[in-house]
Amino acid sequence: MRRMTARPANAHQARLLRLLRDGGPRSRAELGDRVDLSRSKLAVEVDRLLETGLVVADGLAASRGGRRSHNIRLAPQLRFLGVDIGATSIDVAVTNPELEILGHLNQPMDVREGPVAVFDQVLAMVAKLRDTGVAEGFDGAGIGVPGPVRFPEGIPVAPPIMPGWDGFPVREALSQELGCPVRVDNDVNLMATGEMQAGVARSVRDFFCVKIGTGIGCGVVVGGEVHRGTTGSAGDIGHIQVEPEGRQCACGNRGCLEAYFGGAALARDAEEAARDGRSAELARLLEANGRLTAADVATAASAGDGTSLDLIREGGARVGQVIAGLVSFFNPGLVVIGGGVTGLGHTLLASIRTQVYRQSLPLATGNLPIVLGELGQVAGVTGAARLTSDHLFSPA
Numbered sequence: 001m002r003r004m005t006a007r008p009a010n011a012h013q014a015r016l017l018r019l020l021r022d023g024g025p026r027s028r029a030e031l032g033d034r035v036d037l038s039r040s041k042l043a044v045e046v047d048r049l050l051e052t053g054l055v056v057a058d059g060l061a062a063s064r065g066g067r068r069s070h071n072i073r074l075a076p077q078l079r080f081l082g083v084d085i086g087a088t089s090i091d092v093a094v095t096n097p098e099l100e101i102l103g104h105l106n107q108p109m110d111v112r113e114g115p116v117a118v119f120d121q122v123l124a125m126v127a128k129l130r131d132t133g134v135a136e137g138f139d140g141a142g143i144g145v146p147g148p149v150r151f152p153e154g155i156p157v158a159p160p161i162m163p164g165w166d167g168f169p170v171r172e173a174l175s176q177e178l179g180c181p182v183r184v185d186n187d188v189n190l191m192a193t194g195e196m197q198a199g200v201a202r203s204v205r206d207f208f209c210v211k212i213g214t215g216i217g218c219g220v221v222v223g224g225e226v227h228r229g230t231t232g233s234a235g236d237i238g239h240i241q242v243e244p245e246g247r248q249c250a251c252g253n254r255g256c257l258e259a260y261f262g263g264a265a266l267a268r269d270a271e272e273a274a275r276d277g278r279s280a281e282l283a284r285l286l287e288a289n290g291r292l293t294a295a296d297v298a299t300a301a302s303a304g305d306g307t308s309l310d311l312i313r314e315g316g317a318r319v320g321q322v323i324a325g326l327v328s329f330f331n332p333g334l335v336v337i338g339g340g341v342t343g344l345g346h347t348l349l350a351s352i353r354t355q356v357y358r359q360s361l362p363l364a365t366g367n368l369p370i371v372l373g374e375l376g377q378v379a380g381v382t383g384a385a386r387l388t389s390d391h392l393f394s395p396a
Helices: 011-023 028-034 039-052 115-131 170-178 187-198 263-275 280-289 294-302 306-330 340-344 346-359 376-392
Strands: 055-060 070-074 080-085 089-095 101-108 140-145 182-186 207-212 216-222 335-338 370-372
Touching (some): 011 039, 011 070, 028 039, 028 070, 039 070, 080 187, 140 187, 170 182, 182 376, 187 207, 187 216, 187 335, 187 376, 207 340, 263 294, 263 340
Parallel strands (some): 080 140, 207 335
16 A cells, blocks of 8 residues: 655745754744744744644643743654665665664675565565564655666666666665655765764765775765766766776776775685685684685784785775875865775774875865764665655655
8 A cells, every 4th residue: 555645835844844853843933943934934834734744743842931832743653764775785774754763674685686686675674674563654765776876767877786787667666565755876875864864974064975895985965965976976986996907897997996995805805815825814714604704804803813904904095095086176074984894993994094194185184084984784774764754855
């Protein structure tokens, strides 16, 4: 059954809804302090929102002199679904209208198995969450995928690590299955959106969010809005060349950043080091597990393995080399480092920072924090829920 949810009638109502989402219940007077409306016009717009059922009265507000008014809050029954499809795993979460996570599941899944298999898994995870009672249906769903997306249509476009996904109608297919509006974006853009909503970038308007997972991408936020570029490929920094005529990359070019660092490249280099006898610790892990991952490199590094530490530092320097150029060009207020490979921790972060601060002009880096993301695994699903709530809280 399709769940039909009202939409705001104008930009004033949309602004009020987003204020309530991001700040929680507020009195009419507090809302009036934040919007450029006369008291009578504000009263009209709030009353119209109450009629739609998108907001409800929520107890008496604190007195500011005169008669006390009721607080206004978003309707508590609103539910948003966030889905973050990575290269090797899927996260699914349900949030309330203030985007607080009510239920969250994570499952391994190879995106190369194709959209049909992946969405079968997604829908099974959604059904599990519904069975826990956190939601009967959804008022909107946000989906992140690890590749470029033609945003208006919700369609992946020539994603290098997603065979079988090019042109697949993700938004249309999932909207029919879920019975609600669906928005689709690149997973790194959603990580950036999540950190802006509830993480380390809450008070920053211009920043980068670099995701280092199986591959490497960058969410670019300008004036509090994600910059996607003309065709949806903005921030695809994993395919910036760092070594002329260097290693072959999965995209078909040579010398790309992703060919030298990221989860896949790090695992490959670690296995090579183990087989060449350069690391007894990595050799032991390879023998025990049959293969190595970035997490194994982190384990070996924490045990003091010099080869693993060198691999992390060299990779961090490569990433820092690319970020340094971006910082000089864009002059962001913050750089956030996230993704699965951040399990490598402060060794990686220190290497990235050293390269950026050494290579970029002091004017651009003098007050530039380069930090790990706060939200970890739930950054993407938080951003996905924010994406779909932005759509619902926009004028119809």
